[in-house]
Amino acid sequence: MSPLDNHPTHRDFFLPDLCNAQALLLLVVLAELLALLVSALQRGLLPFDWNFFSLASLFCLLVFLSTAALLCPLRHWFATLPLIAASSLIYGSVLLLVGGYTLGGQWLLGLGTVQGPRFDHNTLLLNLVVAALVAGIGLRYLYLSWQLRLRQQSEISARVEALQSRIRPHFLFNSLNTIASLIDEDSRKAERAVEDLAALFRANLQDGAAISHWRQERELCERYLRIEAARLGGRLRISWACDELDDNTPVLSLSLQPLVENAISHGIQQLPEGGEIQISARQRNGRCQIGVRNPLPEGADRHQGNHLACDNLRHRLQALYGDEGKLKLQQNGGHFEVTLEFPVSRAGESD
Incomplete structure (x- = not known):
């Protein structure tokens, strides 16, 4: 058509x-x-x-x-x-x-x-000819710009769906490994972990929206953390500092959980004594900032390990927000910190 x-x-x-x-x-x-x-x-x-x-x-x-x-x-x-x-x-x-x-x-x-x-009919004819040319060129320009904008939006949607499809199997693989390790140790914990996983995927796979709300992202992350807490026990400690961000704030869908998963895989899991993951979220001057900070084993390199989640998030931020979306990676001493930053207004428009 x-x-x-x-x-x-x-x-x-x-x-x-x-x-x-x-x-x-x-x-x-x-x-x-x-x-x-x-x-x-x-x-x-x-x-x-x-x-x-x-x-x-x-x-x-x-x-x-x-x-x-x-x-x-x-x-x-x-x-x-x-x-x-x-x-x-x-x-x-x-x-x-x-x-x-x-x-x-x-x-x-x-x-x-x-x-x-x-x-003066000659002046009338001349003005109409000029107007016909100017209006025709202007309308043609607006139409082509509109078609280009629709094509770009379609390409962005396709890119976001492709990137999200890469994240979900990655998350499923790690969660199933966690559940498998619990079956012999505590069948009741394993059963609860399966229920959490089912509820988590039911919430994620209902739609492929690029934007969700902070409440949904936090609940999604809490379900994942319950699965990991069942495996790691007291080695995993979580600190939330998110009171400054309203529950209904639009945020990038499936953004917090992959960062926490990285923090556990390349930080807490590598430390015999475990450690604390600090999760922060706030809104400043129309921009949303979400940060995850975790301890690192001694001598660890921030480029070590699997950074698929960070790469995917960076690409998704670029696709949805352009240069206004930022993913910052920083290593201070024995801690590694990831910060997501993007405009709240643009997030709302993308919904």
Whole structure:
């Protein structure tokens, strides 16, 4: 099916929102540039005809701003129409405005003359041709930009799903090993671990959403920690410092558990006496920060061991947030710390 056959929605439509200040400023700049170009072509640059430029500037501003005032409240309605019908109506609206302002301007300018109002059909035709070219190029640009944005969103979704599919088998493999080690030692703990694992995967596999909420991520991690605590016993200690982050804050899905799993595999598990994993989460200036800190065995290298989780998280952050998503790895003395940072607003939009 061709993209032209699709019915766009009001949340995803090729015509941008013309009501905001940034769009209006851009329209004013484009109107002035067009007026300057028309003046240069009609009257030349030297000497510059400021009177003609003033009239051309006024005309262009009226057309551009009136177009924004007309299309802005009708954008949601246009989005419910087939794409060809919506494009035709928008294109026709621009031409009608240009024709109306041209005739109205000629009538006003003729009021103060002896001959009275006169209509110049050549000027009307020229203005309509210029408007048809400018509007056509503008609408084509907006449509191609919209198609590119849809393609990029589709590619990002595919990348995120592929990366998540790599994380889940990795987690399953380690969890099953934990359960297997418990079967002979304590069948009741093994049974509870199986129930936790089933509940955990039921929550994870219900949908492939790239964004979840902090409450869900914490519950997911707590289920995993119960499985590991059954195996490691008193060697595993957890410290939570997450009161500054609201439960409903949107966060990257399946982000905390892999970091805690790395902390256990390459930190706590390697220490005969075990250690404490410190988990922190907070929101500062519209950005969410999630950190996991764990002790390391003496002489350990931070690049040692399996860093699949960190690599996947880094790729997912880049796919969803671009340069605004960061994954920081830091080793201080005998501790290793991983910090996730991303904008909360962008997380909410991706949901």
